[in-house]
Amino acid sequence: MADPESATTGQARAHPGKEQDFGRKKPRLDDVGTPKKQVSKHKKSRAARKRDLNPEPYSPEDVLHRDIIQIIGKEVVDKALVDGSAKNSPLQFHDEVELEILSISSGGDGLALAPTPHPPWVVVVPFCLPGEKVRAKVYRSGLMHSLADLVEVVTPNNELRDQSRVQCKYFGTCAGCQYQMVSYETQLGLKRDAVVKAFKNFSDLPESSLPEIGSTIGSPLQYGYRTKITPHFEAPRQSQRQPLDLAEPTPEWLKIGFNKVGTRTTMDIEDCPIATKTIRDALTPMREGIISKIHTYKRGVSLLLRDSLDMSDLASSLDKHVCITDQKAIVREQVGGMSFEYQAGSFFQNNNSVLEPLTTYVKNAIFAHTSVMPTHLVDAYCGAGLFSIMLSPHFEVVTGIELSADSIRFATRNAELNNIPKGKCTFRAGDAANIFATVKSFPPGETVLIIDPPRKGCDENFIRQLVEFKCNTVVYVSCNVHTQARDIGMILKKMEGHGDGKTYVVESLRGIDLFPQTAHVESVAILRLVSSDLGPS
Numbered sequence: 001m002a003d004p005e006s007a008t009t010g011q012a013r014a015h016p017g018k019e020q021d022f023g024r025k026k027p028r029l030d031d032v033g034t035p036k037k038q039v040s041k042h043k044k045s046r047a048a049r050k051r052d053l054n055p056e057p058y059s060p061e062d063v064l065h066r067d068i069i070q071i072i073g074k075e076v077v078d079k080a081l082v083d084g085s086a087k088n089s090p091l092q093f094h095d096e097v098e099l100e101i102l103s104i105s106s107g108g109d110g111l112a113l114a115p116t117p118h119p120p121w122v123v124v125v126p127f128c129l130p131g132e133k134v135r136a137k138v139y140r141s142g143l144m145h146s147l148a149d150l151v152e153v154v155t156p157n158n159e160l161r162d163q164s165r166v167q168c169k170y171f172g173t174c175a176g177c178q179y180q181m182v183s184y185e186t187q188l189g190l191k192r193d194a195v196v197k198a199f200k201n202f203s204d205l206p207e208s209s210l211p212e213i214g215s216t217i218g219s220p221l222q223y224g225y226r227t228k229i230t231p232h233f234e235a236p237r238q239s240q241r242q243p244l245d246l247a248e249p250t251p252e253w254l255k256i257g258f259n260k261v262g263t264r265t266t267m268d269i270e271d272c273p274i275a276t277k278t279i280r281d282a283l284t285p286m287r288e289g290i291i292s293k294i295h296t297y298k299r300g301v302s303l304l305l306r307d308s309l310d311m312s313d314l315a316s317s318l319d320k321h322v323c324i325t326d327q328k329a330i331v332r333e334q335v336g337g338m339s340f341e342y343q344a345g346s347f348f349q350n351n352n353s354v355l356e357p358l359t360t361y362v363k364n365a366i367f368a369h370t371s372v373m374p375t376h377l378v379d380a381y382c383g384a385g386l387f388s389i390m391l392s393p394h395f396e397v398v399t400g401i402e403l404s405a406d407s408i409r410f411a412t413r414n415a416e417l418n419n420i421p422k423g424k425c426t427f428r429a430g431d432a433a434n435i436f437a438t439v440k441s442f443p444p445g446e447t448v449l450i451i452d453p454p455r456k457g458c459d460e461n462f463i464r465q466l467v468e469f470k471c472n473t474v475v476y477v478s479c480n481v482h483t484q485a486r487d488i489g490m491i492l493k494k495m496e497g498h499g500d501g502k503t504y505v506v507e508s509l510r511g512i513d514l515f516p517q518t519a520h521v522e523s524v525a526i527l528r529l530v531s532s533d534l535g536p537s
């Protein structure tokens with residue numbers, strides 16, 4: 001599970017530099033998809049051209065490409081890729097078009113077909129919903145699609161859209177949230193659709209190998225949940241490096257906030273209603289402090305605001321919170337009855353309200369349909385020990401591995417903090433694949449492996465050893481359902497290849513919402529080892 005802000009940056013990378021590309025008076029012709037021969041002066045290298053026609057696998061561009069194939073049809077897209085027309089946008093920079101939204105992309109944007117008489121071509125427009133008629137302005141084109149800004153919702157889908165739900169004045173401009181205008185139930189449905197599509201497009205598994213994908217588990221808090229935000233700002237230019245007159249309005253060039261949708265440019269953000277109250281209260285004084293000394297900054301800065309229990313007040317039962325801004329400071333959170341500490345700059349889930357439901361769901365799923373009671377837990381990519389520690393009462397032995405030595409220090413500390421018997425939970429720093437060498441003495445039939453990798457998923461070395469290890473249950477938790485689908489597809493295929501009569505079945509698969517109001521979805525899959533034809537092994 002990762003930070004949606006990093007995913008947001010990923011999204012911005014998918015539509016990079018809108019303003020840089022088009023802010024100039026004469027846009028580069030290839031940005032707007034004009035046929036190649038008109039841009040002979042700007043010939044791209046063969047490698048760049050190949051890259052343009054082959055989005056990096058599992059990247060946001062690749063995910064969007066699959067959504068586009070679903071609308072236009074594979075045959076048409078393949079033909080256009082072969083004859084080179086896949087990059088020939090029929091739409092020009094700043095063309096304004098009226099569109100009917102057909103569906104929502106996995107990134108949360110509306111997808112429409114460009115108006116006829118154009119050849120099949122998709123237009124991607126944020127903040128709109130299926131069935132809506134919208135006006136949109138094109139700012140960039142890519143493979144078989146153009147990206148466009150929403151100008152106006154001409155005919156809203158009143159069954160889904162209710163503008164009075166929007167709680168943030170920046171919604172519609174900021175890249176952070178996509179879904180504030182729809183009910184929470186609809187958001188959860190859209191996230192389920194994203195899981196369904198990811199497994200269809202990226203697992204390479206027949207539908208028959210997958211269970212009915214469950215409904216998405218909701219977050220108890222839908223606003224005021226984010227325990228971490230990272231607004232950023234650029235340093236002033238040389239000519240701007242004088243102290244500001246604080247009685248005057250802040251100058252136009254100074255923006256402290258998040259990315260504007262579809263760009264890498266920062267927009268000024270004074271408040272973020274999806275963040276916790278502690279963070280919202282701290283944002284204004286932090287901004288004022290920066291503005292008063294902006295002339296001293298020589299480089300842009302990514303700020304950190306992290307919600308923590310007040311460590312100086314832990315004895316009181318008042319649950320006092322503070323905002324931590326120092327990357328090295330220690331943050332403390334409570335999840336269920338357990339306490340967790342970690343360094344503010346290192347990984348910890350950003351929605352405290354959903355962590356008890358998440359870990360309880362994982363625990364219940366592990367013990368639900370198994371005749372053998374698992375006794376050993378392996379927590380790969382364990383961070384500061386969230387799953388290890390929350391699930392430790394249900395296992396005899398727990399071990400975790402994690403690349404960050406700092407996180408491992410805190411995982412060990414967290415075991416002590418929660419009075420877990422000495423030696424029950426052990427943690428080591430290193431690549432996740434190294435764990436298999438250290439759990440050789442674990443009884444595979446009574447062992448559960450939890451995997452919670454970063455967005456890029458697991459590597460082949462890890463999957464190869466997982467398949468050889470053959471533990472009773474694998475729980476795959478992921479913030480990137482596309483790499484999760486790829487990895488699960490790979491695990492099932494490699495098991496088949498082993499020919500020893502054992503395989504994994506995907507017992508359950510469903511999303512859990514760590515990031516309400518956004519299109520990001522976390523997904524949890526339970527894989528159970530079975531004899532190929534006899535059922536549970």
Ligand SMILES: C[S@@+](CC[C@H](N)C(=O)[O-])C[C@H]1O[C@@H](n2cnc3c(N)ncnc32)[C@H](O)[C@@H]1O
Nearest residue numbers: 001347381382383386402403431432452453454
């Ligand atoms: C999505 S986080 C999950 C952390 C933890 N399970 C939790 O829920 O708090 C992924 C973690 O994997 C770690 N990581 C990244 N690459 C790794 C690797 N090759 N081996 C082990 N850990 C890795 C990151 O440092 C990060 O803490």
